[in-house]
Amino acid sequence: MRISGVVMKSAVSKPATRLYPFSKRAPIKRSRGRIIVDMPLCNQCTLCMLKCPTGAITVDKANKTWQIDRLRCVLCGVCAKVCMRKAVVIKEAHAGPVIGKKVEIFKTLEDMTVWAWGPAGGDAPAKKPAT
Amino acid sequence: MAKRMIIPFGPQHPVLPEPLHLDLVLEDEKVVEAVPSLGFVHRGLERLAEKKDFNDLVFVAERICGICSAIHGQSYCTTVEALMGVECPERANWLRAFWGELSRIHSHVLWLGLFADSFGFESLFMHSWRLRERILDIAEETAGGRVIFGATKIGGVNRDVLNEDLKRLGPELRSVERELRGICRVFEEDASVKRRLVGVGFLSKESAASLGAVGPTARASGIAWDARKLGYAAYGQLQWETVTADSCDCYGRCMVRVKELWMSFDMIYQVIDRIPDGPVEVKVNGFPNGECFGRFEQPRGEVVYYVKGNGTKYLQRFRVRTPTFANIPSLVTMLQGCDLSEVPVITLCIDPCISCCER
Numbered sequence: 001m002r003i004s005g006v007v008m009k010s011a012v013s014k015p016a017t018r019l020y021p022f023s024k025r026a027p028i029k030r031s032r033g034r035i036i037v038d039m040p041l042c043n044q045c046t047l048c049m050l051k052c053p054t055g056a057i058t059v060d061k062a063n064k065t066w067q068i069d070r071l072r073c074v075l076c077g078v079c080a081k082v083c084m085r086k087a088v089v090i091k092e093a094h095a096g097p098v099i100g101k102k103v104e105i106f107k108t109l110e111d112m113t114v115w116a117w118g119p120a121g122g123d124a125p126a127k128k129p130a131t
Numbered sequence: 132m133a134k135r136m137i138i139p140f141g142p143q144h145p146v147l148p149e150p151l152h153l154d155l156v157l158e159d160e161k162v163v164e165a166v167p168s169l170g171f172v173h174r175g176l177e178r179l180a181e182k183k184d185f186n187d188l189v190f191v192a193e194r195i196c197g198i199c200s201a202i203h204g205q206s207y208c209t210t211v212e213a214l215m216g217v218e219c220p221e222r223a224n225w226l227r228a229f230w231g232e233l234s235r236i237h238s239h240v241l242w243l244g245l246f247a248d249s250f251g252f253e254s255l256f257m258h259s260w261r262l263r264e265r266i267l268d269i270a271e272e273t274a275g276g277r278v279i280f281g282a283t284k285i286g287g288v289n290r291d292v293l294n295e296d297l298k299r300l301g302p303e304l305r306s307v308e309r310e311l312r313g314i315c316r317v318f319e320e321d322a323s324v325k326r327r328l329v330g331v332g333f334l335s336k337e338s339a340a341s342l343g344a345v346g347p348t349a350r351a352s353g354i355a356w357d358a359r360k361l362g363y364a365a366y367g368q369l370q371w372e373t374v375t376a377d378s379c380d381c382y383g384r385c386m387v388r389v390k391e392l393w394m395s396f397d398m399i400y401q402v403i404d405r406i407p408d409g410p411v412e413v414k415v416n417g418f419p420n421g422e423c424f425g426r427f428e429q430p431r432g433e434v435v436y437y438v439k440g441n442g443t444k445y446l447q448r449f450r451v452r453t454p455t456f457a458n459i460p461s462l463v464t465m466l467q468g469c470d471l472s473e474v475p476v477i478t479l480c481i482d483p484c485i486s487c488c489e490r
Contacts (some may be wrong), residue, residue, distance in 0.1 A: 002316055002320050002321040003252075003254060003255060004319040004460050006254075006313055006314060006317065007254060010258070016261045016264070028268060028272050030273070031271045031275055031276075032275035032276055032281065052186035053183075053190055054190075054196060075276070076190055076280070076281055076289075077281075077283065077289065090275075096233070
């Protein structure tokens with residue numbers, strides 16, 4: 001019967017869970033949520049690609065793209081640490097859920113950063129980048 | 132004459148979070164013998180270690196086990212640092228102890244929930260896991276990761292935590308501790324819990340010693356040994372005692388873990404109050420050459436790390452002896468003579484981590 005106190009307290013307090021996706025929690029400060037790149041700052045030095053322990057990042061100098069496989073990335077933060085121009089940064093908000101194994105491609109088009117989805121492990125970026 | 136039969140327990144069983152298989156030889160409802168078999172989740176870690184840079188291997192070591200990941204990472208880094216003669220900065224050592232104890236708390240609370248589930252106390256299971264979330268939030272705020280902390284590196288730690296941030300966490304931790312004490316009182320005093328645990332899975336002190344039991348399994352049989360007493364990280368400078376119990380049964384193992392929770396909270400408060408200032412990482416030059424053993428205390432018991440380098444960036448040999456592996460002979464002994472209905476409780480009381488064990 002020792003549990004009764006805990007149960008009574010829990011019965012009169014707010015639920016421990018949230019009604020996701022209607023109510024979302026603010027990202028926790030200093031959390032390693034996801035890696036993003038600021039393409040106008042990126043000079044395609046490929047240092048992040050070389051240092052990535054899981055090979056999640058691919059930098060294509062010819063097509064001026066920077067792509068990341070979010071399912072390979074372990075969020076160690078090495079890419080953000082080695083980036084000399086501070087183009088690669090860790091954001092606190094986590095990446096959203098995905099359905100397929102695809103890579104996220106960042107591309108510079110007339111000084112505008114766009115991203116698109118491409119097949120994982122594929123070399124060519126997506127033909128029709130969505131804004 | 133009693134009817135003899137063999138029934139399989141696992142690898143898929145409602146009480147088991149991971150695939151452990153036991154062939155139970157029964158005489159009516161009594162277990163006469165238990166034959167364990169492992170190898171369902173073997174991942175080839177030792178081969179992987181031969182083709183990964185020794186710096187990147189920290190991330191692999193952290194993924195040996197999901198629950199004691201922080202301590203696996205620290206154990207690997209400490210062993211390689213000892214091999215290379217790297218002196219880890221003082222503040223990094225204290226932060227490692229902080230994250231190590233945070234990891235121990237979340238592991239023990241997770242285990243308390245699973246254990247409650249194993250004897251059918253579902254509300255206790257849910258309340259334990261509700262509180263574990265708050266511990267994980269604190270881990271995310273300090274280390275950046277919830278379960279895989281990813282904060283350790285060879286030569287120190289990846290990120291520093293501001294002293295003000297640590298001080299701010301104190302009241303939150305005390306609030307979690309207060310709530311946890313309410314839940315742990317159920318484990319300590321509830322009559323239905325006691326009926327399921329007292330006298331179940333007896334393992335004498337002599338058996339525990341001769342079978343090589345480690346961690347809370349050994350400490351509940353009265354063996355006062357904790358690898359943290361070796362003084363790695365900041366454990367040599369913190370004030371704490373080894374928790375033991377003399378009842379030698381499942382209730383004793385549960386009580387050891389409950390008391391270790393309070394000890395871990397106390398150590399975290401000490402770290403918050405006494406953490407020294409200074410750098411958190413040193414630059415590591417060269418490659419590991421030679422071999423080194425390391426012994427560390429995980430939530431489940433003592434883990435042994437063996438690292439052999441050959442002067443290149445790839446290790447020649449990397450071996451981990453995990454506590455679950457050391458506790459399986461004790462588990463088999465404890466199961467002999469018990470009722471079939473007690474098998475889930477006894478299996479859970481060694482806190483089996485099969486992915487850890489098989490790597």
